[in-house]
Structure formats: structure tokens, C-alpha cells
Amino acid sequence: MKRFLLLVCIAVLVRPSAAQVKQQPVRILIAYYSQTGNTEKMAQAVRDGAKSIEGVQVTLQKMADVKDATIPTYDGFVVGTPVHWANLAAETKRFLDRLGAALWTAKTNGDGRSAGVFCTGGSVSSGKEMARLSMISSLLAMRFIIIGGVDADSFGTLGPQATTGAADPGVSDKELEEARHFGERFARFTRQIRLSR
Numbered sequence: 434m435k436r437f438l439l440l441v442c443i444a445v446l447v448r449p450s451a452a453q454v455k456q457q458p459v460r461i462l463i464a465y466y467s468q469t470g471n472t473e474k475m476a477q478a479v480r481d482g483a484k485s486i487e488g489v490q491v492t493l494q495k496m497a498d499v500k501d502a503t504i505p506t507y508d509g510f511v512v513g514t515p516v517h518w519a520n521l522a523a524e525t526k527r528f529l530d531r532l533g534a535a536l537w538t539a540k541t542n543g544d545g546r547s548a549g550v551f552c553t554g555g556s557v558s559s560g561k562e563m564a565r566l567s568m569i570s571s572l573l574a575m576r577f578i579i580i581g582g583v584d585a586d587s588f589g590t591l592g593p594q595a596t597t598g599a600a601d602p603g604v605s606d607k608e609l610e611e612a613r614h615f616g617e618r619f620a621r622f623t624r625q626i627r628l629s630r
Contacts, residue, residue: 458490459624460506463616465513466496466524471553471597471604476513478609479551479593482616483511489620496528504535509547509623510577511616512568516552519560521567529571536575543577545630547623550591551582551612555598565591580622582615 463480467473480493492507510532514525536542550568554561569579569591582590585607593615595608 458488459508459620459627461489461491461509461511461620461623462499462504462507463491463493463511463513464496464499464528465493466515466522466528467513468515468522469597471595472513472515472551474604474609475551475553475593475595475612476511478612479511479513479616479619482613482618483620485617486620486624488624491620496524499528499531501531501535501538504532505539505541507546508627509549509580509619510572511549511551511619512572513551513553514564514568516554516560516564519563521552521564525568529568533571533575543572543575545626546577547580547619547626548572548575548577549580549582549615549619551593551615553595553597553604555596556600557596559596559598561594561596562591565594578626580619582611583618584611 461483463476463483465472465476476493480491483489484491512525512528514521517523550565552561552564554564572579582592584590593608593612595604597603
């Protein structure tokens, strides 16, 4: 009985208080795959928007550089991909599989965590919606709370997108601004979700 009481006292003393948890920064991972640099530019813009929100710590990494052991430490995930054959890139699918496996290994899931997506594609109808919906469906299956974007006309979106093909090369300032705005929105809502836990 004395050991039990001792263990309970230690657990209470070691466990951080609600105020301490709320003081810890909200951790957001922006993971992306980029072949030409366009998706990377969008990822940087999302990061710039997210880090403008107080109390948020943002990590920007290529998907291949994300360590599986760090995945459960994040409160929010933003995933960016180029469109390949009207869908997400194979590298992005592999990352989503790793994300789910890392959470499963840690005996957790997306409950109480947020997720969002963005993409780049060569033409207006190259499958950007399908790529984003595919990522969103995977994240919903992992039980994440999905945060979408808002376009320049104030309509809700699945997340930022950029058309980068020959007819509209590179990422425009308007597309980068939408990505920055999404980053701010994502960080603000992720912070609110974290504080409500």
C-alpha cells in the first residue's frame, strides 16, 4: 500500500499541470515532396504563415528527412505534394503510410491533432482536387481533424494549390499568398485544438 501511494504521489508530481501543457509550444510539421522546387516554395509559404502565430513551433522538412520517432510529438501536420498522373506522388503516399504506422506504433492516432494539405500541378485540370482528396481521406482514416484553406475570393478550399505548367510556369505571388494565409489559419486552429485538449 505504501508503494502504491508513493507511486501515485510521484505520478502527480511528475505530471505537468494543464497550465504547463498550455505553455508548451504547439508543434506543427510541414512535410513535403518536391521535384522541381514548386511544391517546396508552397511549403515555405505555408511555414511563413504558420510561424507568424504566437505559441507555435513550425518544422519544415522534406518527407524523406522526417524521422518516424518524431511523428507522435507533433500537434498538427501539413502535407504537400506535386500531382502525378492526376493523383498524389508515390513518395507522398509512402509518407502517409509512414505517418499512420508511426502513430500506430506509438499506440495513438490523429485524435486531437490537426492535418491539412496542399499541392502543385502542371495544369488547371491536372488532378489537384483528386490529389488533395486522396491525402485528406487518408488523414481522416487516421482520425485527424482536417483544416482547409480559403481562396482569394473567400471561398473554402481543400487546401492551397498552384498551377505550375508551361502555360502558367512557377508559383505565382497570389498562390504563395494563399499558402501563407493557409499556414496562419492552420496554426491558429491547431493552437485552439491543442488548448481544448
